[in-house]
Amino acid sequence: MPDPSDTGGPPSRVPTWEEIARDHGRFLYSVAYRLTGNHDDAQDLVQEVLLRVRRGLATFTPGSLEGWLSRITTNAFLDEVRRRKRRPLEVVPELPDRLVGVDADPDEVLDRSRLPADVQEAIRSLPEDFRAAVVLCDVVGLDYAEIADSLGIPPGTVRSRIHRGRAQLRKALAS
Amino acid sequence: MTDPSAHLDDVLSAYLDDELTPAERAEVDQHLAGCAECRADLDAEAEVRLLVRELPAVDPPFGFYERILRDGPAAGQAPAKKRRLRFGLVNIAGAAAAWLVVLGVVNINTATGSVEPATADFVDAHASVEPELHASESPEQAAKAQADYRAPERLAGTYQLVGYVDGRDAPQLLYSDGRRIVSMFLRSGQLNQDALPSDAEPVHVNGALAWQVPTSAGGVVFLQRPGVVVILVGADPDRVASDVAGPDGPRADEHESMLDHLSDAGEGLLETFGLQG
Secondary structure: OOOOOOOOOOOOOOOOOOHHHHHHHHHHHHHHHHHHHHHHHHHHHHHHHHHHHEEEEEEEEOOOOHHHHHHHHHHHHHHHHHHHHOOOOOOOOOOOOOOOOOOOOOOOOEEEOOOOHHHHHHOOOOOOHHHHHHHHHHHHHHOOHHHHHHHHOOOOHHHHHHHHHHHHHHHHHHO | OOOOOOOOHHHHHHOOOOOOOOHHHHHHHHHHOOOHHHHHHHHHHHHHHHHHOOOOOOOOOOOOOHHHHHHHHOOOOOOOOEEEOOOHHHHHHHHHHHHHHOOOOOOOOOOOEEEOOOHHHHHHHHHHHHHHHHHHOOOOHHHHHHHHHOOOEOOOOOEEEEEHHHHHHHEEEEEEEEOEEEEEEEEOOOEOOOOOOOOOOOEEEEEEEEEEEEEOOOOEEEEEEEEEEEEEEEOOOHHHHOOOHOOOOHHHOOOOHHHHHHHHHHHHHHHHHOOOO
16 A cells, blocks of 8 residues: 655655646746757647646546646647648757757767756657657656556667667757 | 677766666776776766756746746737836836935936847856856945945845945946846846847837847846936746735835935935836
8 A cells, every 4th residue: 555645756746737837837838958959849749738637638647636637638749740740740940050950979078067948859850759858858767668668669669769869969959 | 788899879868867887887997997098088078968958947037937827828829019127127127226216316207318229248247157156155246236336135025235346327227036147237228129039029118118038048128218228138937926826015105214215315216117006
């Protein structure tokens, strides 16, 4: 019998969208921003997540509240990506010049002074499937089993997407 | 990992993320001991992993959640074009402008220069002081700012003066609520609105026009007051909004010493800057 006062455990009930906006808004926005790479899309994504919670579309799954929220956010993000691919929209890069044309040797050392904006732009350059895996792993802190569950893919695929995602980040960030 | 001569590739990710069994881990350790290429790969992946893990949390634009909580979430809606600014920043901006005028730093009749909305410069200046201040609050700096500039010790109830940086024409004053830093820059003159970036959003603050410019570091606010432009960078919207929305939120009468100065300068100023209790 788990201790209900254990804050690391699952919440006893599904929180309302208002509670999420009030108590977990910053976390939710951060995940949305890391996935989308710009404030306009992050705001749309956050609203979509809150709508899904309000409509009861987001089935609660065991695990941490943040894990649950990240799963909804990532799925909403990937749904939107698929929707846009069916009806392509013009995507305007927010920081167009910094990393365009990078053709670095992956063995080159990383510049340790990289700004968060550079790292964010490198994340945004990843294919969405890799990006989702890397964000869930390194921004949210989920383990591979939770990521596999969130994305509906086998654990081996999680491992490979994280590895390939990080390899592409290295390439984008190599000085 | 059945072939000991093969390179580890994505096994390295699982190794870094502690996703291997002890037996698998031991195998990897053994391979690493004899394979410089995989060791280099491991180091490089560990480094990029750390860069992502160290990314800071991202704040939504000012008033984002307040608006959603008021109106409900709406799918695919563009952010509203006009918003009311958060009360916390309203008070800071209003207090700062009044303070400058009272001290005679700005002559509202002669300050006609143009103030360029150099958003990146303000963001950079803010970012350059933030880590230091977080490392150690600076009571000496704060005392000096108070002595040299007679800067208000506290703004909007929550933000305590912690230091300043000498600027070209006016200081950058640094306020902290114990967790986040707000930088306040003051420039005499009129904001050059034509030079604002295209994503600048007009907001109304007690009838005064302000512009909010989103950046990757959060929002930057340019507030035009008579003769002075107040630029604010780096507040924490969630915390400030909840602080100032409650019954214990800041009130103008918390700025007692400043109101005294204002009274000396003439009752009319009180009304001008909306600082009446």
